[in-house]
Amino acid sequence: MIGRIASRNDPRRQLRAQVADFALARRRTEAIRRAVWGVAIGGALAALVGVAIQFTTLNGGPAIAGTLGVVLVIAAAIIGWLDRVPETRVALEVDRHLGLNERVTTAVEMATAPSEHPLAERQIADAVAHLVTVRRGAVYPIRLSGRLQILAVLGIVLAVLPWIVPWSTVPALRPRTSIAAAASRAEAARLDQAAKRLEQQNTPEDQATRSALAAQLRQAADQLRRDSGNAQQATSDLQRAEQIAASTAPQTGEDASLTLARISDALNNSSTTKPITQALDQQNLAQALAALNQTANQLGSMSPAQRNDLAQALQAASNAARGSDTSAAQQLQQAAQAAQNGNAAGLQQAAQALQQLTNASQAQRDASQAQSEMQASSEAIAQAAQSGSASPNASSDPTAANAQASSSSQAGSGAQSSSDQTNQSAAASSDQSGGTGQSANGGQQAQTGSANGQGSGIGTGSANHLGAAHDVPNASGQEVYVPSNQSGAPGSISQSNQLQAPVGGGSQVDYRNVLPEYQKQALQAVQNNSVPSDLKQVVRGYFDSLAPGK
Amino acid sequence: MLIADTPFTPEEMTPEQFRSLAGQIEAAIGQFIVGQRDIVRGVLTAVLAGGHVLLEGAPGLGKTMLVRTIGEALQLAFARIQFTPDLMPSDITGTTLIIEDATGHKTFQFQPGPIFANLILADEINRATPKTQAALLEAMQERRVTVAHSSYTLPEPFLVLATQNPIEMEGTYPLPEAQLDRFLFKLVVPYPRLDDLMEIAARTTTSRVHTVPRVVDGPTVLQMTNLARDLPVATPVLRYAAHLIQNTHADAPDSSPNVRRFVRYGSSPRGVQALILAAKIRALLEGRLNVAFADIRAVALPALRHRVLLNFEADAEGMTPDQIIEAIVAATPEV
Numbered sequence: 001m002i003g004r005i006a007s008r009n010d011p012r013r014q015l016r017a018q019v020a021d022f023a024l025a026r027r028r029t030e031a032i033r034r035a036v037w038g039v040a041i042g043g044a045l046a047a048l049v050g051v052a053i054q055f056t057t058l059n060g061g062p063a064i065a066g067t068l069g070v071v072l073v074i075a076a077a078i079i080g081w082l083d084r085v086p087e088t089r090v091a092l093e094v095d096r097h098l099g100l101n102e103r104v105t106t107a108v109e110m111a112t113a114p115s116e117h118p119l120a121e122r123q124i125a126d127a128v129a130h131l132v133t134v135r136r137g138a139v140y141p142i143r144l145s146g147r148l149q150i151l152a153v154l155g156i157v158l159a160v161l162p163w164i165v166p167w168s169t170v171p172a173l174r175p176r177t178s179i180a181a182a183a184s185r186a187e188a189a190r191l192d193q194a195a196k197r198l199e200q201q202n203t204p205e206d207q208a209t210r211s212a213l214a215a216q217l218r219q220a221a222d223q224l225r226r227d228s229g230n231a232q233q234a235t236s237d238l239q240r241a242e243q244i245a246a247s248t249a250p251q252t253g254e255d256a257s258l259t260l261a262r263i264s265d266a267l268n269n270s271s272t273t274k275p276i277t278q279a280l281d282q283q284n285l286a287q288a289l290a291a292l293n294q295t296a297n298q299l300g301s302m303s304p305a306q307r308n309d310l311a312q313a314l315q316a317a318s319n320a321a322r323g324s325d326t327s328a329a330q331q332l333q334q335a336a337q338a339a340q341n342g343n344a345a346g347l348q349q350a351a352q353a354l355q356q357l358t359n360a361s362q363a364q365r366d367a368s369q370a371q372s373e374m375q376a377s378s379e380a381i382a383q384a385a386q387s388g389s390a391s392p393n394a395s396s397d398p399t400a401a402n403a404q405a406s407s408s409s410q411a412g413s414g415a416q417s418s419s420d421q422t423n424q425s426a427a428a429s430s431d432q433s434g435g436t437g438q439s440a441n442g443g444q445q446a447q448t449g450s451a452n453g454q455g456s457g458i459g460t461g462s463a464n465h466l467g468a469a470h471d472v473p474n475a476s477g478q479e480v481y482v483p484s485n486q487s488g489a490p491g492s493i494s495q496s497n498q499l500q501a502p503v504g505g506g507s508q509v510d511y512r513n514v515l516p517e518y519q520k521q522a523l524q525a526v527q528n529n530s531v532p533s534d535l536k537q538v539v540r541g542y543f544d545s546l547a548p549g550k
Numbered sequence: 551m552l553i554a555d556t557p558f559t560p561e562e563m564t565p566e567q568f569r570s571l572a573g574q575i576e577a578a579i580g581q582f583i584v585g586q587r588d589i590v591r592g593v594l595t596a597v598l599a600g601g602h603v604l605l606e607g608a609p610g611l612g613k614t615m616l617v618r619t620i621g622e623a624l625q626l627a628f629a630r631i632q633f634t635p636d637l638m639p640s641d642i643t644g645t646t647l648i649i650e651d652a653t654g655h656k657t658f659q660f661q662p663g664p665i666f667a668n669l670i671l672a673d674e675i676n677r678a679t680p681k682t683q684a685a686l687l688e689a690m691q692e693r694r695v696t697v698a699h700s701s702y703t704l705p706e707p708f709l710v711l712a713t714q715n716p717i718e719m720e721g722t723y724p725l726p727e728a729q730l731d732r733f734l735f736k737l738v739v740p741y742p743r744l745d746d747l748m749e750i751a752a753r754t755t756t757s758r759v760h761t762v763p764r765v766v767d768g769p770t771v772l773q774m775t776n777l778a779r780d781l782p783v784a785t786p787v788l789r790y791a792a793h794l795i796q797n798t799h800a801d802a803p804d805s806s807p808n809v810r811r812f813v814r815y816g817s818s819p820r821g822v823q824a825l826i827l828a829a830k831i832r833a834l835l836e837g838r839l840n841v842a843f844a845d846i847r848a849v850a851l852p853a854l855r856h857r858v859l860l861n862f863e864a865d866a867e868g869m870t871p872d873q874i875i876e877a878i879v880a881a882t883p884e885v
Contacts, residue, residue, distance in 0.1 A: 119839055
């Protein structure tokens with residue numbers, strides 16, 4: 001017991017205990033100080049992460065930033081706590097703070113080493129006596145410097161800042177995700193409007209198709225809203241919707257509009273059916289059926305030659321329809337036989353065929369329009385995500401014709417661009433040396449064709465992509481003319497199926513693969529625009545002359 | 551007769567007794583020396599540290615009186631040597647004489663010189679020739695004198711307090727560095743202030759005769775010296791003192807630009823000995839049982855000003871050793 005008391009009163013032991021207390025206080029203070037530094041640095045890092053998250057599609061942004069900040073604070077506190085310094089250093093700091101003139105430092109050294117100094121014990125006792133009344137907080141106060149306090153507050157403010165700043169109101173700082181999201185929302189609204197316009201069209205023959213396509217457009221719009229901000233997902237969904245829209249329209253061997261054009265051409269050969277041709281050229285089915293009805297009424301009074309003429313015309317029409325719609329072709333053939341036999345009732349077959357093809361044509365047109373709307377939206381969203389600029393034309397009228405195609409009245413014509421917002425232009429141009437035809441359409445490859453001939457055709461078009469218009473001249477940049485065998489100008493056309501090197505970096509495609517598409521777009525253009533009938537026939541004849549084997 | 555009022559036994563000198571005796575010595579000296587408290591403290595520090603002192607000052611500032619007063623207060627055998635150009639070494643150390651005893655037998659007998667005293671006042675030491683100055687060298691360092699192949703130990707304590715006049719340097723022989731290095735302190739005696747002048751005039755122009763109180767004796771001084779040597783010094787303080795000495799050299803890694811520019815040669819290791827010994831005395835006088843950084847800084851100037859040799863550029867720039875040392879002390883960190 002006495003030994004223990006003596007041990008407790010041993011100045012060396014007391015000194016060591018006192019210094020250990022100070023060391024513990026130092027570690028505590030250092031841990032707190034470094035934790036506050038952690039708040040400052042963690043806040044800054046969390047702010048950086050927060051700003052970065054605003055520009056990405058990462059979920060759980062606040063949690064990530066907050067976790068980063070907290071982890072930094074805890075790590076800094078642990079590092080501060082684990083920062084153990086030697087007793088000598090603690091003693092020096094104590095001496096300096098308390099003005100003890102190295103009493104404690106000397107005493108610690110005397111206490112930790114075998115002392116040879118006669119005064120060592122007295123000196124240690126002197127140091128212990130000076131430390132007895134000293135509070136640990138006097139040397140290592142939990143007090144932060146003004147600068148550290150300011151830094152900590154600044155760190156907290158910075159950490160919170162990214163989540164309260166209205167980034168969308170700052171154009172220069174608009175996050176990519178909100179730009180892409182804004183584009184998605186705008187395109188969704190546009191698709192809704194397109195669906196509404198589709199439903200409001202007054203064409204009873206394609207009512208069911210229009211309703212289905214409108215529903216698909218609305219569904220695509222809803223999907224865009226759900227995919228808000230995720231450009232890749234939105235584009236993928238729109239592509240899927242396009243395929244569904246394409247399959248909604250009746251599938252025929254060739255475009256029903258083209259088939260009707262061929263039928264019209266075939267019926268034009270007979271004077272009896274010319275009224276029908278005129279009505280078909282004007283896309284007036286009722287008038288065409290009325291003319292057909294009138295012809296049926298007159299069948300009984302026709303001469304055999306007239307009936308024969310009518311039958312031949314109907315047979316030619318049947319042949320024209322055979323590659324597209326076999327049932328329509330069969331109906332027309334039956335009508336031809338009925339006409340030959342003077343069977344007026346049998347001519348109704350022709351009316352049914354015309355009705356059927358007209359419906360198919362309208363439905364295909366509607367489906368094509370819906371596909372174009374979706375494709376335009378897909379391109380707009382992709383561009384917004386890439387460039388970071390919101391679509392300026394989100395609410396523009398998709399039916400506005402932004403592209404113009406100039407055509408030469410003398411020789412062939414270049415392709416006209418369709419009247420949708422993307423304004424796909426198919427500028428088919430060729431020159432004597434066999435240049436390239438380019439179509440400037442976002443996402444589509446440049447298509448080449450070659451035509452060697454004496455003449456030239458003008459092929460220019462313009463494509464508008466969300467307001468960015470640019471002209472697509474032909475390869476050489478000059479106007480060239482390609483004669484048609486139906487034009488008044490002399491000349492012949494020879495076509496080469498051999499692929500040639502594209503000019504200007506375009507791609508190589510066999511023209512047989514691209515001709516139907518060009519032909520389809522051209523015929524759609526002439527159908528949708530006010531073009532005189534004879535010029536429509538010029539266009540039809542031009543593409544017919546380009547068909548392989550002719 | 552000792553007038554110390556603190557009874558003690560020679561073997562048990564305590565720090566408190568040390569401080570008390572030192573205070574009494576200072577008080578006794580103060581009765582005769584007006585002002586100059588820093589000089590008195592410095593001389594006392596050096597004496598208690600067992601070191602020699604070089605006092606530099608104009609004539610009439612009380613240098614000789616100070617030394618004499620210290621000698622009387624410490625009851626030390628005092629000898630005054632007036633250094634002149636014709637002073638011979640044997641005039642300092644002593645010589646052998648032929649002595650005839652009563653029987654008529656003649657023998658050589660060593661006659662000790664004035665250096666055989668406890669407290670030597672070497673007045674105007676720079677007036678003697680280097681040969682004579684060298685005679686003092688061995689005595690100051692070795693505490694012994696060799697004459698005619700015989701060595702004679704000097705009494706303990708043995709202290710040399712030398713004076714030199716800084717204004718009449720013509721015809722003088724500046725002390726060599728080796729001899730300068732043997733002085734613990736170099737103290738510059740300042741001109742007294744106005745009130746000190748008045749006090750001097752009042753005290754010294756009367757017919758009253760004052761006697762110096764005797765405070766301690768030689769053995770007590772030795773005890774005080776031994777006690778001070780036993781004072782512990784922490785390693786950081788030792789390192790600080792050594793760092794200071796190192797920084798007086800131009801080629802030291804941490805030396806300041808001024809040192810590199812103006813110092814020809816820095817302090818020898820005797821400088822760190824002087825710092826520590828003097829710091830111990832100061833710590834005891836302050837009532838502490840350990841040496842502090844402040845003690846080292848306080849004694850740096852008197853301990854080092856005569857050990858740092860400046861070059862001609864320093865002379866041209868008017869740079870003094872004191873300025874160099876103050877800059878070194880300010881620039882050297884404690885840890």
